[in-house]
Structure formats: C-alpha cells, structure tokens
Amino acid sequence: MMNRINVNLPEQSYEIAIASGNLDNLGEQMSSLQLRKKILLVSNPTIFKHYGERAIASLKAANFEVVSCTLPPGERYKNLNSIQKIYDVALENRLERSSTMVALGGGVVGDMTGFAAATWLRGINVVQVPTTLLAMVDSAIGGKTGVNHPQGKNLIGAFHQPRLVLIDPEVLKTLPMREFRAGMAEVIKYGVIWDAELFAQMEASKNLNQHRYVKPELIDSILTRSCQAKADVVSKDEKEAGLRAILNYGHTIGHAVESLTGYRLVNHGEAVGIGMVAAGQIAAELGMWQKEDTQRQDALIAKAGLPTKLPAGVDIEGIIEALQTDKKVKDGKVRFVLPTQIGVVTVTDEVPSDIITAVLRGMQG
Amino acid sequence: MMNRINVNLPEQSYEIAIASGNLDNLGEQMSSLQLRKKILLVSNPTIFKHYGERAIASLKAANFEVVSCTLPPGERYKNLNSIQKIYDVALENRLERSSTMVALGGGVVGDMTGFAAATWLRGINVVQVPTTLLAMVDSAIGGKTGVNHPQGKNLIGAFHQPRLVLIDPEVLKTLPMREFRAGMAEVIKYGVIWDAELFAQMEASKNLNQHRYVKPELIDSILTRSCQAKADVVSKDEKEAGLRAILNYGHTIGHAVESLTGYRLVNHGEAVGIGMVAAGQIAAELGMWQKEDTQRQDALIAKAGLPTKLPAGVDIEGIIEALQTDKKVKDGKVRFVLPTQIGVVTVTDEVPSDIITAVLRGMQG
Ligand SMILES: NC(=O)c1ccc[n+]([C@@H]2O[C@H](COP(=O)([O-])OP(=O)(O)OC[C@H]3O[C@@H](n4cnc5c(N)ncnc54)[C@H](O)[C@@H]3O)[C@@H](O)[C@H]2O)c1
Ligand SMILES: NC(=O)c1ccc[n+]([C@@H]2O[C@H](COP(=O)([O-])OP(=O)(O)OC[C@H]3O[C@@H](n4cnc5c(N)ncnc54)[C@H](O)[C@@H]3O)[C@@H](O)[C@H]2O)c1
Secondary structure: OOEEEEEOOOOOOEEEEEOOOHHHHHHHHHHOOOOOOEEEEEEOHHHHHHHHHHHHHHHHHOOOEEEEEEOOOOHHHOOHHHHHHHHHHHHHOOOOOOOEEEEEEOHHHHHHHHHHHHHEOOOOEEEEEEOOHHHHHHHOOOOEEEEEEOOEEEEEEEEOOOOEEEEOHHHHHHOOHHHHHHHHHHHHHHHHHOOHHHHHHHHHOOOOOOHHHOOHHHHHHHHHHHHHHHHHHHHHOOOOOOHHHHHHOOHHHHHHHHHHOOOOOOOHHHHHHHHHHHHHHHHHHOOOOOHHHHHHHHHHHHHOOOOOOEOOOOOHHHHHHHHHHOOOOEOOEOOEEEEEEOOEEEEEOOOOHHHHHHHHHHOEO | OOEEEEEOOOOOOEEEEEOOOHHHHHHHHHHOOOOOOEEEEEEOHHHHHHHHHHHHHHHHHOOOEEEEEEOOOOHHHOOHHHHHHHHHHHHHOOOOOOOEEEEEEOHHHHHHHHHHHHHEOOOOEEEEEEOOHHHHHHHOOOOEEEEEEOOEEEEEEEEOOOOEEEEOHHHHHHOOHHHHHHHHHHHHHHHHHOOHHHHHHHHHOOOOOOHHHOOHHHHHHHHHHHHHHHHHHHHHOOOOOOHHHHHHOOHHHHHHHHHHOOOOOOOHHHHHHHHHHHHHHHHHHOOOOOHHHHHHHHHHHHHOOOOOOEOOOOOHHHHHHHHOOOOOOEOOEOOEEEEEEOOEEEEEOOOOHHHHHHHHHHOEO
8 A cells, every 4th residue: 555645845846655665666656757867875884785775676677877875874974074975976976967866764864865965066856765763754854954063963954855755664674673762752743743643543552662563554654644744844834934843842952952962872862752741841831731731742752662851961051051052043042842732832932941941850860 | 326136036036236335335235134133254365354344344333243254265265174164153153044144255255155054054044245246247146056076166056045145346446357357258148148238338348358447337237237137047047947057158168178277277257258269169160150240259258358269288088078077967968058149049968079179179279
C-alpha cells in the first residue's frame, strides 16, 4: 500500500510517498519528475552499507547516472567542511543545474545534502530519502536545510524544498533504539500541536519505546499522520512567517539543552522531549493548559522511553543564557510555543523568566 | 534629483534609488523599510576608508545600531572563508532574523554579503550599496549571490533579493579607471541586448573610457537605463528560467577567459568585453547578425578602453574545455546568447564548436 501526501507550495509542490519496500521504487518514482540523468547520492558509511546499493540499483534501473559520496556520521560533522566535500564531488562529476542530489540518511545527511543542493549553482534538485524516524516525519519535509556554526546549531542554512520525499518504513528496522525514540519525540509533538487523534492512538498503544514493539499499523499511522501534519503546516507557511513557528514546540528549551550538553549527552529528540515537558509546565503555570493534560503528555513522552528531566549537571542559568542566542529571539524576547489543549498550541513571547527558571528547577534530575 | 526604479517580484519588490549624495541618505531610505535596528555593514578596507564613516553616520542618525566588518579585497578572497568571517561577526553581535546586512562595495563585497545574508539564520535582510559601476548596474540588482569554488567562479551561491539598492554616482569619482571600464562592459551589454537608445547615446559620446571624461548627464543615463534594463529582465524572470539568460551575453566565453587567466590578468568586465566581441562574431558567422553591427559594437567596446582581443598566451583549447564546466551547460551543450540586431538577442545551444574555435583564433592578440 502506498500513501501519498501532497505538500502544496506556491512555487513547487511535491509528494511524500510512503510504502514498505519503497526504497526499491526510488528510481521509478523519480522518473516521473522529469529530472536529468545525473544523480549525486549523499549518505554516511553506516547507512550506505545498509541501503546504498539498493538505492543505487533502483536509480540505475531507471536509467539514472549515479555517483555517490559519504560523509562522516554524526551531528559534529554537520558543518561547512562536510558541505565542501559535497561541492568537491559535485564539481568533479560536473553536476549541472538540472542534476539532482539524493539524501539517503537521517536529519544530518538530509540537512547537509539539502543545503549543498540549495547552494550549488544557486540551487539544484534534491530528493530526500529519510532513514530515521525523525527525518521521515520532520526534517526531510519542509525545505529547511543547513549546518551548524561552531557556536550554534543550524545557524547557517537556506530554504530549499525537495522534489520528492520517499519513505520506506522497513528501514526503521535497523535504526538504533535511541534514534527511534528521538523520532517519537517529534511524533508526540504533532499529537500535542496538531492531531489529537494521533495522540490518542499513541496513548492506546502498550509500547512506544522500540520499533519492534509497535504494531505496523500504528507505525503506518504515525508516519502518515505526522507527515500530514508537517505538510499541512508547511503548506500554510513555507518560510516560517507565522504558523510554522508551532513546529518549534519543545524546541526552544530543547535547543538550549542540546547546545549546553555539546550535542553529545542528549540527542535532538531527547532534548525536544525535555523541551515539551518544560513548555507544558510553563503553559500550566500560566494557567493556559490543564494540569491533567501536561500529565498525559509527560506520560506519553516517558512511554516512548524519553527523558522528562534535565540531564544531571545542566546549569539552569546556562539554559536561560542560551535561549538568547536562539534563532527564534525577536528584539531580545524569547518566543515560546505553548499548548492550550491537546492538538492546539499558541505562540507567545510573554513568558516571565522567573517562571522559566522555576519550571526548570523542578525538572532537575 | 532622485531616480527610482522598481524591481517587481512576486515575493518582495524593491527599489533602486539613484541620486548624487545618496550615501548620506542611506539611513533615511532604510527607515521606510521597517527593518529592525541591528545592522551589520560589510565592506573592504579601501572602500570603508572612503565611505564607511559616512554610511555609518547616516545609519546612526536614523537610529540604527551598526557594527561593521571588512573583508580582504579582491576576487581571490571571494570564498567560503570570507563568508565564515561574516558569520562570526553576525554571531558575535547576535544578528537576528529581522536584522539587516548592508553591502558597501563592489560586486565582490555585494555577492559575499548577499550570500552570507541568504544563509545566516536561513535568510536575513540585505541592502546593497554598490560602489563600482559594475555593481551599480549589474551585481547589486537581481538577487544573485555567491562565492567561488577553488576550481570555478560563482559555483556556490543562492538567490536572495535585496530590500533596497542605493546608488550614489558620486562614489565613482574614486573608482580606479580600470574598474570603471570593467563596468562599462556591462553597460554596453545592456545596449546590445536590450536598449538600442542607450547604445546610441554612448556612440554619440566622444569619450567613454574614464569617468571624468564622461558627461554627468550621460553617467545619469547610463545608470538609470542600465538599472532599468536589469530590473526589467529580472522582474520577468527572477530565477533564470528563461529570459534572464540574456544577461549572460558575453559571459559564456568571458567566464572561460577569466578562469583560464586565474582571475588576475583579465578582470570580469574585460572578460565580458572579449566575450561580447566573440559572441558578436559567432552571430555574424552564423548569419544572424550584420557585420556592420558587430563593428559598431566592437568600436564601442574599444572606445570604453576595453580589450577586443584575447590576452596573449591564452590557450584556445583551454577555453573550449572550460566552457564545459560553465553553469550554463545543459546536458553537455553550451548555451550562447547571440545578438540579432542592436537591442535584441536570442539564446541558442546550437553553435558548432569549429565556429567557436575559428572565431577565437581570429581574436588572438
Ligand atoms: N530540517 C529540518 O527541518 C530539521 C528538523 C528536525 C531536525 N533536524 C536536524 O536533524 C538532525 C538529526 O537527525 P536524526 O535524528 O535523523 O539523526 P542522524 O541523521 O544523526 O541519524 C542518527 C543516527 O542513525 C544512523 N542511522 C540513520 N538511519 C539509519 C537506519 N535506517 N539504520 C541504521 N542506522 C541509521 C545514522 O548513521 C546516525 O548515526 C539534527 O541535525 C537536526 O538539526 C532538521
Ligand atoms: N551577482 C551578480 O549578479 C553579479 C553580476 C556581475 C558580476 N558579479 C560579480 O562581481 C564581482 C566583480 O565586482 P566588481 O567589478 O565591482 O569588483 P570588486 O568588487 O572587486 O571591486 C573592484 C575594486 O574596486 C575597489 N573599489 C570599489 N569601489 C570603489 C570606489 N568607489 N572607490 C575606490 N575603489 C573602489 C575595490 O576595493 C576593488 O579593489 C565578481 O566577483 C563577479 O562575479 C556578480
């Protein structure tokens, strides 16, 4: 069964195609986009070992000419040096404006490939083939691309929409457990900000913390509903002028926690889990959200095997300080996305900093 | 007298404001754009020494908060290292999404500042204050930004439109003669591809090869008509899907010559001059353009003090080879912009390579 979700954008719309075994359809699916034949596939060695040959075989069967390049894995290589490596391979193989880069990997590979494609020859085609849960439901969709500055995450980047997002749920089988959980943080986010039904489906599941314990039908629903949520929001606000900000639910404090722990101790999804717990409690403190709903949310986060406390030793003053360098700051005021009921959030920059401090104190592990 | 030209674009339109003494109006002109107060002014030491203080004073008088950074001058520093310097200053001074970078300089400063602004926080505002003739009539308008790859010019870049282009013709007084001539190459280009009246005005002028020998009224006309030509073309085709390609008249062979001479011996405008002579002769060889018109064009190029011959020692095979790495290649075919009459050009990828070779042979110095 193939689920297709459309991301409608004024300049160029594209599809998210979800199906088991889809990796073997990559070439065929790309054929209908009328791309030129030259493809640069970007991945990392781990992912390439698992899925690289299949992706390439599928592309070649559809008459594409494929070269590939792998980048060292991990957030710490998400920088301009890695981008330069992609540029070098692009030059060596004479990619043209009408050529295509294919990102086969998680958010790190996807963000970098997207940025390289956005900036090579002022923008060439990119196709996203996400292999982590997080990349499937979040980073591969919506056109945000970028790399880190030594002093801050995702400070360098561009908007560049893919021509296609191709998802094969089967590849989640090899995904490390911790990465699965990290992706679940974003899925829970969609439940809280957009889709109460998705939230309820997850509440009804006995297990959420490992891929093999979650029923395939629920995985299907998680992927389809999450992608639909992201597509809805992005279609309404491509460049983050307004609505799209709600996707940052849990990310304001999350980013600060990630950056303070040097992007190592806590991964992105875990940080978002912590950030959602904090945001929920801030909303409750401000009387915007019911206490029971914060508890339902926190229980779901815990069931997904995600932390609900700050990692030991994280300095609360440090978090407050880090919030100030966040991209979402406007005239020095920190913007928060806060829930008002399950499935609905609002955006505010009127959170007193003593409330932030108090909530964070209560979350110390 | 203030001349205002509108660049009409679907997402964001902007003005080109041309007036003597305009540099002192920078702050005031920017005030009406409702930008936030933080400004990062980017320049190079030479230009900054001449005009930096005046630009900053004008911005401060309009209540902007200004920090500045200068980059080493010259095409060879138009690279990602310089971009990283801009990023560092942006981070240090906590530029926000609604902050603005101001490019005070020629095409090198403008292209780099534009690219940094395009990619910092996925895109912040940029205002272009061009100080060379080339930047005024060409690079500051239209949103092409970028840097060089060690092996090719402008291979890395993005489209990012400025919020305002502010031109003060007075600053041309300090521009080195060779740079003035380089700008004249682009002006002559507009005459050939778009504006026969501009071509005729220049033909009627006794001198064209030094700023101080050209009447102020002709300078005014050159700036206004050239900016109008560029604005017209860009408004009709922002992302170079079609029409905009005509702006590459003279650039196909021009880029190859530049790259073969290591971007040193021949500057951009000189290379374009050579490229226009070559394109004109190719058009004549193909029977598309009258011989007399090629002669009128070549005479104008010579009157502007620009070369009409290839620099000694440039290898013709090398040029043919370099054409293949050009961004304008599609499926291995080189695209040429060729004139059919003065003020009108057409685009073709059907130029037999023996004609290119023959024309280049005839242009050996
Ligand atoms: N662009 C966006 O809109 C957006 C949104 C959210 C997050 N992000 C970015 O995404 C990044 C995080 O992405 P991520 O969580 O996917 O991490 P990741 O890309 O680092 O992948 C996590 C790990 O899983 C491995 N892996 C990936 N797929 C696998 C598979 N199928 N089988 C076995 N191993 C596999 C990878 O090698 C890596 O070690 C961050 O840099 C974040 O900034 C971007
Ligand atoms: N973005 C575009 O659409 C576009 C179009 C054409 C060219 N370009 C780019 O523009 C660049 C060339 O720009 P350029 O010709 O302006 O060269 P440039 O920016 O290197 O400036 C030329 C020299 O003049 C000096 N200078 C500048 N203004 C001065 C002034 N008023 N008084 C005294 N000295 C001054 C500079 O310091 C520099 O040494 C190339 O990199 C080219 O790729 C871009």
